[in-house]
Structure formats: structure tokens, C-alpha cells
Amino acid sequence: MQISKRLAVLASAAVFSLFAGVAMADGEKLVIGTEGAYPPFNNLEADGTLTGFDVDIAKALCEEMKVECTFVTQDWDGIIPALIAKKFDAIVASMSITAERKEKVDFSKKYYNTPPAIVVPKDSEITEATAAALAGKLLGAQSSTTHSNYAEAHMKDSELKLYPTSDEYKLDIANGRIDAVIDDVVVLSEWLKSDDGTCCKLLGTLPVDPVINGEGAGIAVRKGETALADRFSAAIAAIRANGKYQEINAKYFPFDVYGDSD
Incomplete structure (x- = not known):
């Protein structure tokens, strides 16, 4: 070609x-x-x-x-x-x-350089962006990213669901199929400002892991x-x-x- x-x-x-x-x-x-x-x-x-x-x-x-x-x-x-x-x-x-x-x-x-963060549905009972608060919850992340690696390392008691793109986890959390998502705080904040992001709220940022987040x-x-x-x-x-x-x-x-x- x-x-x-x-x-x-x-x-x-x-x-x-x-x-x-x-x-x-x-x-x-x-x-x-x-x-x-x-x-x-x-x-x-x-x-x-x-x-x-x-x-x-x-x-x-x-x-x-x-x-x-x-x-x-x-x-x-x-x-x-x-x-x-x-x-x-x-x-x-x-x-x-x-x-x-x-x-x-x-x-x-x-x-x-910006930190990772957690987003949950607006009516979620999860109140803290911590591993303990997310234990037993279904957490979405884009695969092969530092954010999915972070979840695997620091949120081992959560069930991690991986997606090829961020658009797909956004669709699932908007439709109640997962409990929370992890991604860059800017990406999540900008999404929440859009019409597609009205489902959810920013729970908070996470401590940066220099080894994982780079x-x-x-x-x-x-x-x-x-x-x-x-x-x-x-x-x-x-x-x-x-x-x-x-x-x-x-x-x-x-x-x-x-x-x-x-």
C-alpha cells in the first residue's frame, strides 16, 4: 500500500x-x-x-x-x-x-503530570477514595495503563474489570454495571463536566505511587x-x-x- x-x-x-x-x-x-x-x-x-x-x-x-x-x-x-x-x-x-x-x-x-482519581455514581454509598472503601466493589479501568496497574497493586480486594478504551468503562458506570472507575483526575474531571458525565461524581484523588505512576x-x-x-x-x-x-x-x-x- x-x-x-x-x-x-x-x-x-x-x-x-x-x-x-x-x-x-x-x-x-x-x-x-x-x-x-x-x-x-x-x-x-x-x-x-x-x-x-x-x-x-x-x-x-x-x-x-x-x-x-x-x-x-x-x-x-x-x-x-x-x-x-x-x-x-x-x-x-x-x-x-x-x-x-x-x-x-x-x-x-x-x-x-497529574494524579489518578476515583469516580463513582452520584447515588453511590462509597464515600472515600481508599482501598478499604472499594473492597468488594467492581472497579473499572482502561487496560494496559498505569491506572489499571495501580488498581491491581493497591486495590487487591476490589474486583477489577478492564476495558480497551475509557469510553467503554464510562458507558458501564453510567448504566450501573460497575461500582467505580479509576483514571487520571483530569480525564475524569473533564468527563464529569460533559453531558455524558452527569451520572457520576469525583470521589477524590489517590496517593501517587512513583513506581507505578512514573x-x-x-x-x-x-x-x-x-x-x-x-x-x-x-x-x-x-x-x-x-x-x-x-x-x-x-x-x-x-x-x-x-x-x-x-
């Missing part, structure tokens, strides 16, 4: 620039992979456009790096294998930087492509310094999602 050939050419161009060890030239192209099913960070709209904080940040970074970027969507469970297979050059999809993932890919510095969300690249990761890190610092990051942040959130300074 022509698309596959084009992606292969783009990946080859990216690798060539890395081995050359020089700054990216004007007109160079990169393909960015994202999920497209994790609003407000990334979402594939009905008209086929990609929107969200991740997408706007990626565009700003590409502009700062003076590279032409295109986007492709990929299901979350297969997003790291797809990167390794060179279907795209980098992942910008709210991927937490964890030790486990570092065994497979390299990361830029973080571009945001160092924040970073941009993943193939193992060994540290030069590209470093360029993304430099671009993150640049848009933080020139105000572009704050402009994008304010478009989506009333507070700074970057977290504590490094």
Missing part, C-alpha cells in the same frame, strides 16, 4: 537524521502516533480530525523543532509495538514514563533513539519558556497540569 511505503520512508528519514547527529533540517517529516480515544488529551472527532491537549502540544513541539508532523491513531494496547514496528516515529498519547516501559522505549522529559507523561521513541527524545525534551523546555505551553494549557484546563518543576 502507498501509505505503508510512505510511513517506511518517513521512519527511515528520521533514523537517518539521528545517526547523522545533526539538528533536524527544515522540511523534515515525523509521524506522531496517538490513541484518539482519551479526551481531553487526545480524541478522534466525527469528522476525522484529531483534537486535544496531547495533539496541540505535539504540534507546538514540531513547530519548535522545525519539522513537519503528521498524525496516525493506534489502539492503546498496540501502541508501543506499533512504534517499535516503525508505523510512526514517536508516541504523544499521555503515556506515563515508567521503569517497565523504559525497557521497551526511550522517553523525553515529562510534558505533564515520572509524568512523556514522549516515547524507539529504544536507542535518544537524540530524538532529547530534541523533544529541549522543545518542551522551550515552549514552557516562551509561553506556548501555558497558552495550550489554558485552552483545556484552569490549572497548570505540568506538575512540580523538575
Whole structure:
């Protein structure tokens, strides 16, 4: 297929620039992979456009790096294998930087860092966002995420139900099929503001586990492509310094999602 050939050419161009060890030239192209099913960070709209904080940040970074970027969507469970297979050059999809993932890919510095939280139906008898309060309850989470890993480690007395995307657990809790869900506090808060989120309420945030939750969300690249990761890190610092990051942040959130300074 022509698309596959084009992606292969783009990946080859990216690798060539890395081995050359020089700054990216004007007109160079990169393909960015994202999920497209994790609003407000990334979402594939009905008209086929990609929107969200991740997408706007990626565009700003590409502009700062003076590279032409295109986007492709990929299901979350297969997003790291797809990167390794060179279907795209980098992942910008709210991927937490964890030790486990570092065994497979390299990361830029973080571009945001927010804690996990618990949501329950508005009429729920659960009153605390604690493992004890959720014991014996059916807890929903998106599979292959730090949030599902957190639940498995810290909420062993809950029954965990995993979903391919966040949209599916939202549907189940809205229809009374599960007792609670765990996800990023921003994702859950933004959902509760929408018409679809009127079913439920935010119970509270959870203590961050540095081992599981990692160092924040970073941009993943193939193992060994540290030069590209470093360029993304430099671009993150640049848009933080020139105000572009704050402009994008304010478009989506009333507070700074970057977290504590490094």
C-alpha cells in the first residue's frame, strides 16, 4: 500500500537524521502516533480530525523543532509495538514514563503530570477514595495503563474489570454495571463536566505511587533513539519558556497540569 511505503520512508528519514547527529533540517517529516480515544488529551472527532491537549502540544513541539508532523491513531494496547514496528516515529498519547516501559522505549522529559482519581455514581454509598472503601466493589479501568496497574497493586480486594478504551468503562458506570472507575483526575474531571458525565461524581484523588505512576507523561521513541527524545525534551523546555505551553494549557484546563518543576 502507498501509505505503508510512505510511513517506511518517513521512519527511515528520521533514523537517518539521528545517526547523522545533526539538528533536524527544515522540511523534515515525523509521524506522531496517538490513541484518539482519551479526551481531553487526545480524541478522534466525527469528522476525522484529531483534537486535544496531547495533539496541540505535539504540534507546538514540531513547530519548535522545525519539522513537519503528521498524525496516525493506534489502539492503546498496540501502541508501543506499533512504534517499535516503525508505523510512526514517536508516541504523544499521555503515556506515563515508567521503569517497565523504559525497557521497551526511550522517553523525553515529562510534558505533564497529574494524579489518578476515583469516580463513582452520584447515588453511590462509597464515600472515600481508599482501598478499604472499594473492597468488594467492581472497579473499572482502561487496560494496559498505569491506572489499571495501580488498581491491581493497591486495590487487591476490589474486583477489577478492564476495558480497551475509557469510553467503554464510562458507558458501564453510567448504566450501573460497575461500582467505580479509576483514571487520571483530569480525564475524569473533564468527563464529569460533559453531558455524558452527569451520572457520576469525583470521589477524590489517590496517593501517587512513583513506581507505578512514573515520572509524568512523556514522549516515547524507539529504544536507542535518544537524540530524538532529547530534541523533544529541549522543545518542551522551550515552549514552557516562551509561553506556548501555558497558552495550550489554558485552552483545556484552569490549572497548570505540568506538575512540580523538575
